[in-house]
Structure formats: structure tokens, C-alpha cells
Amino acid sequence: MGHVFQGRFYSSPVEGEPYLLEAMRYIHNNPAKAGVCAAEDYPWSSYHEYVGTPEYADTGLLLEMLGSREAFVRFSGSSERVRYRPPARPRLADSAAEEVAREVLGPLPVSELKGQEKARRNALLCELREAGLSVRQIERLTGIGRGTITRATV
Known part of the structure; x- marks a missing residue:
């Protein structure tokens, strides 16, 4: 929708x-x-x-x-994580990416995602990717390296 x-x-x-x-x-x-x-x-x-x-x-x-x-x-x-992700959307502007990240993360500040327990961090990284953020946008917003983001969201 x-x-x-x-x-x-x-x-x-x-x-x-x-x-x-x-x-x-x-x-x-x-x-x-x-x-x-x-x-x-x-x-x-x-x-x-x-x-x-x-x-x-x-x-x-x-x-x-x-x-x-x-x-x-x-x-x-099933409540198991749905592995299907729609194909990549057109790139979001960074300002829109920040807004989407705030919506996905709720009360958790973007800057604190890096310090979360690994399973929770990875689940949230997947949600950010599913919401349309690129790996580089997530990297810029969170300070988490591209390799970590890619491994967590494949």
C-alpha cells in the first residue's frame, strides 16, 4: 500500500x-x-x-x-522471519532514510543500534533494509560497517 x-x-x-x-x-x-x-x-x-x-x-x-x-x-x-524481500526500491534520499529509520527503530535512537545485542541488531538491520534503506545509508546512519550489514541482511 x-x-x-x-x-x-x-x-x-x-x-x-x-x-x-x-x-x-x-x-x-x-x-x-x-x-x-x-x-x-x-x-x-x-x-x-x-x-x-x-x-x-x-x-x-x-x-x-x-x-x-x-x-x-x-x-x-508462522512467526518465523519471512526471508522474502521485495526487490530493491528506488533509492531513498538520505533525509527520507533518516525518517524511515526512526519509524523502524521506534524509541531506539539510530546511534544506539550499534551497541545492541547481535541478534536484535541484525533483526533491526533486516527491517531497515526491508524498509528500503541501502547498505551505505544504514552504514552512514548507524556507524555499523558495510560487511556487518551485508552479512546480517542476506
């Missing part, structure tokens, strides 16, 4: 089964991520096709990959 005057959309080919599964989970969970409602409560999604009787979508491939409808529900609702 974006603003009316936001930049052009972007697309990337789905290559490989892991990417396909993560893309499906990402798409179905967008309403929850946006704070609209849970995936199962969103009426304009193919989620219902996967958990019920399909009318429009060909659900066979993904359900076969996951093994069952129950496995689809478990996979879709």
Missing part, C-alpha cells in the same frame, strides 16, 4: 520454490502488516481459496509444495 504519488511499482520474476512460497506468504500477509486485518479476515485475497474450496485460483501447486491446507495455514501464520 502506498501513497497516490509514490514512485512506480516494481516487479521481479519469481524464480525457485522458496521464493514462490515466501512471495505468497508476503502477499497474503500484507493486510495484517498494514494494520487492516488478519489474512484470513481480508475478503479481497486468494487466501480463502487456499484454505477453502477454490473457485478462481489454481491452488494446487502451492498446496502440493506445502503438503496440505493445514500446512498452508501454519506456513502463512
Whole structure:
């Protein structure tokens, strides 16, 4: 979901089964991520096709990959870190990057990210990358080296 005057959309080919599964989970969970409602409560999604009787979508491939409808529900609702990341967005201006970093980090000052426990720091670095910040922008904002950021966000 974006603003009316936001930049052009972007697309990337789905290559490989892991990417396909993560893309499906990402798409179905967008309403929850946006704070609209849970995936199962969103009426304009193919989620219902996967958990019920399909009318429009060909659900066979993904359900076969996951093994069952129950496995689809478990996979879709899993709290494990979603490895799928949309393709890189157009570069954010540094002023916008600072604002996005503040939104992602909440009450944690950007300057204190470097001193966080490694697992927490790496999770937050991933969130910053997912929010559209480049590795170099994160490096400039946080003082964390490019190598560390790259290893944490691959």
C-alpha cells in the first residue's frame, strides 16, 4: 500500500520454490502488516481459496509444495522471519532514510543500534533494509560497517 504519488511499482520474476512460497506468504500477509486485518479476515485475497474450496485460483501447486491446507495455514501464520524481500526500491534520499529509520527503530535512537545485542541488531538491520534503506545509508546512519550489514541482511 502506498501513497497516490509514490514512485512506480516494481516487479521481479519469481524464480525457485522458496521464493514462490515466501512471495505468497508476503502477499497474503500484507493486510495484517498494514494494520487492516488478519489474512484470513481480508475478503479481497486468494487466501480463502487456499484454505477453502477454490473457485478462481489454481491452488494446487502451492498446496502440493506445502503438503496440505493445514500446512498452508501454519506456513502463512508462522512467526518465523519471512526471508522474502521485495526487490530493491528506488533509492531513498538520505533525509527520507533518516525518517524511515526512526519509524523502524521506534524509541531506539539510530546511534544506539550499534551497541545492541547481535541478534536484535541484525533483526533491526533486516527491517531497515526491508524498509528500503541501502547498505551505505544504514552504514552512514548507524556507524555499523558495510560487511556487518551485508552479512546480517542476506
